[in-house]
Amino acid sequence: METIFLNGKLAKSSRNLRGVRDYARFNSIDTIAINQLPTGGGELLVGFDNWAKYSTVFADFSILKNWIRKWKSADGAKLLVNGKAAGTVGKGNPFLSQKIDERVLNASMPVRGGARLGRVS
DSSP: OEEEEETTEEEEEESSTHHHHHHHHHSOEEEEEEEEOTTSOEEEEEEETTSOEEEEEESOHHHHHHHHHHOGGGTTOEEEETTEEEEEOSTTOTTTOOOOOHHHHHHOOEEETTEEOOOOO
16 A cells, blocks of 8 residues: 655555556655665655655666656656755656666566555556
8 A cells, every 4th residue: 555644644545656646746746765775676755845755665776766767747856866966857867867678667566565566657
């Protein structure tokens, strides 16, 4: 279950990342922070302009970067990578521009506690 919290209370929940993407269409994203985990995965933290917060873990850090690069609602948001400023989210950001094979992207799934959350697209 994916959940977005606003002032410590549940603002939105969904079975997969689509609910987060829907929420972002109506509430601007202020900051996206991604952290590479020792396991090779990646942690995603999203801060919205209304102070709502969301976090999840992806099984692969490169999949996470590619997902953010393609997330249109995130364009222009501040980007932090491993705690350091990395400009803004967009296709022109050199950190996010590393492309991966689409077959790998479609086969990968973000994980939280071992649960499958659905295909990343």
